[in-house]
Amino acid sequence: MMAAGSASGYLVVGTLWLLGLTVALLEVRIPLARRTAFYLGLASAAVATTLAGFMWPGDSQLVLAGGGLRVDGFALFIQVFVLLGVVGSLLLGLHEPERAEAGTTGLVLMAAAGACLLAMTSDLMGMLVSFVGTMIPLWAIAAIHPARNGREAALKGMVVGSLAAALTGLGAALILARTGTTRLAGIAAYLQSADWIGSDPLLVAGLALVLAGLGCFVAAVPFHMWFVDVVEGLPVPAGLLLSGGVMAAALAAVTRVLLVGFQPVVLSGFGYLSWTAILHALGLAALLICNALALVQRRLKRMLAYLAAGQAGLVLVTLAAIGDLAATGQQTVVSRAIGGVLVFLAVHALNWVGLFVAVEVIAGGVKLDPKISRLSGLAHRHPWMAVAIGLAVLCMAGMPLTAGFFSRLYLLSAMVEAGWTATAAVAALSLGLVLVMSLGLVATMVMQPVKPDDLRISPALVLVAALSSVTILALGILPGGILDVAIRSAASLLGMV
Amino acid sequence: MENWFEQLLLICLPAAPAIGAIAAGSCPERATRLVRVIGWAFSIVALLAWIALRAVLPDAAGGDLLVSVYLPWVSDLGIGLHLGLDGTGLVMAGMISFITLVAMIGTLPSLPELNRGHVVCLLAAEAGMLGVVTSWDLILFIAFWEVTLVPFFFLMGRGPTRGGVAAATRFFVTSVASSVLMWIGVLMLVQAAGTPITFDLRELAARFADSPLGSFSGAWLFIPAFLVRMAAVPLHTWFPAAAASVPTAAAVLLAGGVLPLGGFGLVHVLLRLFGRDLCGLSTWLYWIGLATALGGALASVVQRDLKRLLAYVFLAQMGLALTGLTLGTQEARNGGLLLLVATGMGGGCLFLFSGVVCSARGNQRIVEISGLWRSHPAFAGLAFAGIASAGAVPGTVGFAGAYLVLRNLSGNFVHLSLAAGAVLIMGASVLWAYRRVTGGSFHPEMWATFRWPRKRQVTILAILCVVIVLAGLAPGVISGVGR
Secondary structure: OHHHHHHHHHHHHHHHHHHHHHHHHHHHHOOOOHHHHHHHHHHHHHHHHHHHHHHOOOOOOEEEHHHOEEEOHHHHHHHHHHHHHHHHHHHHHOOOHHHOOOOHHHHHHHHHHHHHHHHHEOEHHHHHHHHHHHHHHHHHHHHHOOOOOHHHHHHHHHHHHHHHHHHHHHHHHHHHHHHOOOEHHHHHHHHHHOOOHHHOHHHHHHHHHHHHHHHHHOOOOOOOHHHHHHHHHOOHHHHHHHHHHHHHHHHHHHHHHHHHHOHHHHOOOOHHHOHHHHHHHHHHHHHHHHHHHHHOOOEHHHHHHHHHHHHHHHHHHHHHHHHHHHHOOOHHHHHHHHHHHHHHHHHHHHHHHHHHHHHHHHHOOOOOOOEHHHHOOHHHHOHHHHHHHHHHHHHHOOOOOOHHHHHHHHHHHHHHHOOOHHHHHHHHHHHHHHHHHHHHHHHHHHHOOOOOOOOOOOHHHHHHHHHHHHHHHHHHHOOHHHHHHHHHHHHHHHOOO | OOOHHHHHHHHHHHHHHHHHHHHHHHOOOOOHHHHHHHHHHHHHHHHHHHHHHHHHOOOOOOOOOOEEEEEEEEHHHOEEEEEEEOHHHHHHHHHHHHHHHHHHHHOOOOOHHHHHHHHHHHHHHHHHHHHHHHEOEHHHHHHHHHHOHHHHHHHHHOOOOOHHHHHHHHHHHHHHHHHHHHHHHHHHHHHHOOOOOOOEHHHHHHHHHHOOOOOOOOHHHHHHHHHHHHOOOOOOOHHHHHHHHOOHHHHHHHHHHHHHHHHHHHHHHHHHHHOOOHHHOHHHHHHHHHHHHHHHHHHHHOOOEHHHHHHHHHHHHHHHHHHHHHOOOHHHHHHHHHHHHHHHHHHHHHHHHHHHHHHHHOOOEHHHOOOHHHHOHHHHHHHHHHHHHHOOOOOOHHHHHHHHHHHHOOOOHHHHHHHHHHHHHHHHHHHHHHHHHHOOOOOHHHOOOOOOOOHHHHHHHHHHHHHHHHHHHOOHHHHOOOO
């Protein structure tokens, strides 16, 4: 079991990387039919999903690379849903393959591999490497994308990303200097045994730098601008990957770093080291500012990017609350709350597939990020497509009967259980804002007059839309199973401490 | 499973319209007739299910469950699909299925090409409202509570005018903002209830009966959600605006479903869990109720628009209902419940009447409408039942409710005179409007040439009138089981 598990742990990442590299090289060197490239990528993503799915249940966890990688239930849970998002993204790419540049499919697969690595890594430096490994292929895609703002987006992403990498690296170095390790388990062990860490300048500065770097990667306010620009500059399938799957994996990585590595310093009496307050502020700012900015967007991809950043803010606030909750030592409550976060991330990855279907539907023939008004009257032209998009939009807003309702409920429930009632109320009101916005989108599709129709619906698009609607409804109507799995996965994370 | 028949009927209540909505939505847009048949059939099925339930269920004493179905939903969090009906719920469910049938039969889509959407929205709204009434799990309750908003938004917004969209948006925004606060309130409440974690209303009520909440800081988080739906001061502004500008079907359902459901939610959740003094909030709500009653009645006097005048009158009636519900005595509470039913029935009746009349006249100003008594005596005469109920004329359900509430106020002269003043002013203003609209001479050249009212509109209005009068003559039918 051990050997098989460890082998498939490597296999998940390895398959994607190798295939990604092959496809990228092939596509650039030998002009492979675009469609073939997509099919190759799709097959490998499907294989990786199946592998990751098979390795669950992760009650037993595998430690690879001397503790740097952990293939536990938590990692596998995230990987499965990130990979499902990748499958959705590649299927979307099949809609109009001629719009993709050569090499895009391979780079998407590489980014997916990086995201899978992110979910497993259990080491500060490994985290940094996998973050950068995820981002570089995405910047490359943006750079070769012929849209007007592609290169600008790549440059912005690279500048901010390098800064974030430098910050994280410096922070990790400072922490290494004090604790003698960058492994999360080792850091936690040191923090638990030491008694004056609250005023230790090395640790305080190190943690602050790491938090800043991670905040940058998950697009927390005030570092959210790069994210929105990059999503806008990327072609649709890659934009979906960044704002859906990669965002979910990055948030999972943050969860692991904070709740495994730095959990011991939440207890009162640790002075500046209590990261929950910082995360609380960062998350609330992201939640409120990004959701408000999403409200005023005219272009769909930018709006979705802001909403994704807002979702990240919601998760950050919840993580802060869980940090406080964990300090009280109620293990079952904590693993339930982390399970809720996992469900939220999974639903986020799936939901964003459905939302980007909308982008792909109206992106036909447009070089730039399409305007939201191009959705108007869609319900009269393509009623079933409008139903699918409407479901995804309402899921994003947490409407009952969709998966989004319960996933948001779990996060709010975690906040209330930690006693953060006012925060929960603010978060809920900002969700109300999203609900209003989403109804505006639906109203655009239903109540606005039909626009001259240059929209093309392909079988690939219909397939993605159908799959995303089915999952959204299934998880909304029968939410019990996934939460159960997620709670057990979360328990595997807590078992490490 | 000895009572599987009742359980099946119970599931039918929200399920039949939901299935109907899906079926009608899957029909092609041109199949107007088929869609209408589906709409009628499924709303009749829901009403028949209710009639059968009313026949087989015993008269209940106490607010306990008469019939229930339980399925686990999210077992880790103690969330279940718990449908059930107690006496109050039974009355409400009947009223809602009846009023939706009235809207389905009595109203036309605001534009002919919107027929399918009209039927789908009506059925979906009915499913949501019946879900609210039958849910005995707080999460299920919230789910239905919010899902109902979507069909209402489209029902209200898809009219010929832009005003409907503005009103729908206002309703939607205030509703959402208040109901997300209720989410937090529910989560706090469940946390206060201790372990094992459960959202089951009956279980929670049992726990709080053993150890009352005392002063629970989350109680106020529940209040806005119910007050918005009841259109209580100061959260009432959406209702007159909506009533004046939305299509007739939406107005009928707003007055006949949404307003009473706000009051029902107060009884179903708050009074059950928080006890009689609502964790110290009942005094506040009592005053809000009085202010709504008096303010609504006074505001109705100065209205020149028929639908706005009716909106303010029903808003005032809801205020009186709120006063009754929070007064603390059993009799006043029954009066409050009767007033909820009165608003539902009377609102349904009068908004149907005014919708038909105003669209035939092409004008909503009271002074522009006259002579209905000469031209359409039967239709105008039937509407008098609704007017009489709103004006608390003896023999109607409105009188029965108002009387019970006022009688329980008789200990305090000032409060009694405020409430009685509100009732008198309400009566005066609806009667004035009715006299203006029906009296005088009829100028045929000012009215639309198409045939109005349609035969089915007159028929359904007649049935509604019979129900209003019956409920007024034998209020025990409602208050007896609504304990």
